[in-house]
Amino acid sequence: MIRKLILTTGEKLIDIFVVLSLIAxxxxxxxxxxxxxxxxxxxxLFILFEIIGFIYVxxxxxxxxxxxDIRSILKKIEENTSR
Numbered sequence: 001m002i003r004k005l006i007l008t009t010g011e012k013l014i015d016i017f018v019v020l021s022l023i024a025x026x027x028x029x030x031x032x033x034x035x036x037x038x039x040x041x042x043x044x045l046f047i048l049f050e051i052i053g054f055i056y057v058x059x060x061x062x063x064x065x066x067x068x069d070i071r072s073i074l075k076k077i078e079e080n081t082s083r
Contacts, residue, residue: 021060025050033045
């Protein structure tokens with residue numbers, strides 16, 4: 001019972017970290033674009049920062065979710081073979 005609570009809480013925390021990371025990427029893009037001299041340069045930097053940051057966040061959390069999924073599958077296999 002406690003284990004399921006910890007696992008579901010952990011999944012929710014990871015989901016919250018995904019959203020916070022994407023918000024941080026957006027704010028970082030605004031910060032990068034505000035330090036430029038022209039509108040075009042700022043827009044280009046904002047778009048590049050957003051694309052690279054979004055891809056980075058998605059890849060990182062994809063591997064975290066993949067590791068958690070592999071762990072749960074291995075746990076199920078272990079439980080089935082021990083019976």
